[in-house]
Amino acid sequence: LQAKYDMKKGEASATWTSLVKIHYDGVDYDAGMVIGAELKNGKVSTQIGFSAQTFIIYNPVNGEKVPMFSIQNGQTFINDALISKATIESVVVGMEIRSKNYIPGRSGFYWNMQNGQMENIGSDKQGKMKQTNTTISIADNQGRLRVQIGKITGVF
Structure with missing residues (x-):
């Protein structure tokens, strides 16, 4: 956990990071998560960020890891979705x-x-x-x- 405060400016920030990393053939590869909150210019913002080549949310149905949502190679895959309202700039429909x-x-x-x-x-x-x-x-x-x-x- 990292925290910074500047009472004179009325600014503060706090971040928590979890990271795993390997170094292979001269290159660092990492996967991690960061959670942060910041107060700046009288406004609060919060963030949660992930760093990974593949990001998956599983549904543990019947004790199995069934992917519900994933991001792989810059593409997002959703197995089933209900979207109340959407603005879509471009669509490619297959069938x-x-x-x-x-x-x-x-x-x-x-x-x-x-x-x-x-x-x-x-x-x-x-x-x-x-x-x-x-x-x-x-x-x-x-x-x-x-x-x-x-x-x-x-x-x-």
């Missing part, structure tokens, strides 16, 4: 995007990133829309095809 209520042909929103097909069925049950790379199809609330643009197939 699909779907709403929680998606049931094929019946409800919700679905977008297949591999074949480009999109299905959008409103929650008001007044109709549905499907789009592929060649066709836009609109059906009424009974599922009857009403409009088709592009490649005419005659089916929804």
Whole structure:
């Protein structure tokens, strides 16, 4: 534990560090944690920092170490997430995007990133829309095809 105080300036800081290190082939490798608090210019800030090539949080389900969250080589991996609100500047989606209520042909929103097909069925049950790379199809609330643009197939 390190602590510094300067009563004249009204500043203080305290840090606790835990570190393990090996020296191999002329290079230091370390993993550690630091916890700190600082008072400066009348404002308090706190920090917790980690230094490691891989950082993992485990869930000890059934006595096993099941990774819930990890950071490896600059990438973050989360096995399951519930995010209430997010601002995302760029997204790369591998397979699909779907709403929680998606049931094929019946409800919700679905977008297949591999074949480009999109299905959008409103929650008001007044109709549905499907789009592929060649066709836009609109059906009424009974599922009857009403409009088709592009490649005419005659089916929804």
